[in-house]
Amino acid sequence: MANPWVLFLLVPLVKIVVILGVVILLAAYLSFFERKILAYMQIRIGPNRVGPRGWLQPIADALKLFVKEDILPSRAEKFVYMLGPVLVTAPALVVFSVIPFGTGFKLFGAEVTPYLTDVNIGILFILGVSSVGVYGIILGGWASNNKFSLMGGLRSAAQLVSYEVPMGLSVVTVLLMASSLSLVKIVEAQRNSGVWFVFPGFIAFFIYFVCGVAETNRNPFDLPEAESELVAGFHTEYSGMKFAFYFLAEYANMVVISSIATVLFLGGWLPPFPNWLAGVWAAPVFTWIPTVIWNAGWFLVKMFAFLFVYIWFRGTFPRYRFDQLMALGWKVFIPVSLVNLMAVAFGVLLIGGSR
Amino acid sequence: MNQYIPVLLFAVIAIAFPIVTLAIAKLVSAGRYDPVKLEPYECGNPVTSEARDHRFSVRFYLIAVLFVVFDVETVFLFPWAVMFRKLALFGFVEMLVFLGILVVGYVYAWRRGALQWV
Numbered sequence: 004m005a006n007p008w009v010l011f012l013l014v015p016l017v018k019i020v021v022i023l024g025v026v027i028l029l030a031a032y033l034s035f036f037e038r039k040i041l042a043y044m045q046i047r048i049g050p051n052r053v054g055p056r057g058w059l060q061p062i063a064d065a066l067k068l069f070v071k072e073d074i075l076p077s078r079a080e081k082f083v084y085m086l087g088p089v090l091v092t093a094p095a096l097v098v099f100s101v102i103p104f105g106t107g108f109k110l111f112g113a114e115v116t117p118y119l120t121d122v123n124i125g126i127l128f129i130l131g132v133s134s135v136g137v138y139g140i141i142l143g144g145w146a147s148n149n150k151f152s153l154m155g156g157l158r159s160a161a162q163l164v165s166y167e168v169p170m171g172l173s174v175v176t177v178l179l180m181a182s183s184l185s186l187v188k189i190v191e192a193q194r195n196s197g198v199w200f201v202f203p204g205f206i207a208f209f210i211y212f213v214c215g216v217a218e219t220n221r222n223p224f225d226l227p228e229a230e231s232e233l234v235a236g237f238h239t240e241y242s243g244m245k246f247a248f249y250f251l252a253e254y255a256n257m258v259v260i261s262s263i264a265t266v267l268f269l270g271g272w273l274p275p276f277p278n279w280l281a282g283v284w285a286a287p288v289f290t291w292i293p294t295v296i297w298n299a300g301w302f303l304v305k306m307f308a309f310l311f312v313y314i315w316f317r318g319t320f321p322r323y324r325f326d327q328l329m330a331l332g333w334k335v336f337i338p339v340s341l342v343n344l345m346a347v348a349f350g351v352l353l354i355g356g357s358r
Numbered sequence: 359m360n361q362y363i364p365v366l367l368f369a370v371i372a373i374a375f376p377i378v379t380l381a382i383a384k385l386v387s388a389g390r391y392d393p394v395k396l397e398p399y400e401c402g403n404p405v406t407s408e409a410r411d412h413r414f415s416v417r418f419y420l421i422a423v424l425f426v427v428f429d430v431e432t433v434f435l436f437p438w439a440v441m442f443r444k445l446a447l448f449g450f451v452e453m454l455v456f457l458g459i460l461v462v463g464y465v466y467a468w469r470r471g472a473l474q475w476v
Contacts, residue, residue, distance in 0.1 A: 012367075015367055019368050070383075072391075073383060088376055100369075119368060121361060127436060145410070148398055149399055152398075157414055167425070168425065178436065178440055182441075184440060234399065245380065248376050334473055352446060
């Protein structure tokens with residue numbers, strides 16, 4: 004009965020559609036949460052007109068952007084200009100193909116995993132693919148033929164490139180402890196060692212998250228789109244659906260960074276302190292919940308905690324100056340992450356090849 | 359290799375999704391164009407020059423060159439980190455030497471002011 008072609012193409016296709024749908028909805032609703040949370044931080048109410056308590060606001064926004072006038076500036080480099088949004092959106096979505104949301108379960112006798120696939124070079128794949136997004140930003144800024152866009156694109160390229168190095172170095176410290184590039188194996192290593200990597204790798208975790216904020220061009224590192232100096236930075240000329248894709252990519256990237264931080268440092272789908280609180284998690288109230296939902300639920304809780312911190316940053320910190328930004332990346336994060344890397348390596352050496 | 363086929367499938371769909379959506383949006387979106395509207399935005403002033411004719415700071419190139427050095431080094435660290443438990447002390451000393459050489463270059467770049475933005 005099990006036709007190999009069906010299993011080979013249909014199952015992944017269904018998963019892809021589900022993952023894409025969830026990610027796009029998540030990105031859309033993230034913008035809503037951001038507006039709401041920022042509003043409450045500033046003692047306002049925020050969007051509350053469309054739907055009950057404003058819950059349909061992101062859908063209204065998407066519809067509005069869909070029918071908005073789509074401007075193609077007369078001086079722009081037409082093909083590259085249109086390529087920009089595609090180049091920035093596709094990598095942000097492709098990354099989700101390897102992020103594990105939970106453990107596998109049985110469905111009609113077949114093993115089903117709540118993630119698309121487990122690639123053995125997972126984290127390298129993610130770093131490689133997500134770097135492609137830089138091209139979308141710099142090409143979009145360059146092709147617009149607008150001074151603000153060009154400046155924003157250049158700044159963003161310099162910033163993304165500078166922060167990629169300490170980010171990579173802090174990921175390497177996790178690999179030292181996990182001895183694998185596969186994201187599923189990294190989570191399993193955290194289960195086996197009984198400790199999330201955030202505790203031994205606290206400095207790496209901090210550097211990773213700050214670099215992640217810089218990589219997504221969010222406050223306080225939103226230099227590429229600093230509205231007080233560059234109007235809207237690299238997407239000044241973009242309107243309508245093309246702008247919507249830049250917007251979507253930014254929020255999808257936030258979800259990506261939060262998910263990777265969850266997987267690498269906070270034990271992915273594992274409940275907190277599995278070895279200490281095992282008795283609590285085995286209580287009837289919790290065992291009643293199906294394993295898939297239980298695991299994915301913890302994953303989402305951790306991910307949303309990160310996303311909340313993102314928004315919190317935006318509500319709290321003023322923007323960096325560009326020379327300060329560069330100095331922080333090159334003169335603080337790179338030396339600190341290099342020293343931290345060797346310190347963690349030394350620690351792993353002392354504990355030895357226990358596995 | 360089988361695990362990569364879904365990734366490829368995902369990549370095709372992820373690339374097709376924005377293209378198709380943009381094509382549909384082109385059909386349904388409003389559009390009333392005139393030459394002035396299609397000019398690059400410059401706070402309402404008439405556009406006097408092409409943006410790409412202007413020069414920008416050489417620092418951007420410098421950052422790009424430095425990035426190549428450091429990113430290649432990071433890529434080199436990946437396989438080392440995965441095999442670290444097997445390499446043990448040998449790997450540790452090896453990496454200390456490698457990073458030592460890198461740090462010499464880093465200190466040189468710092469002293470020459472390559473990391474100084476202004």
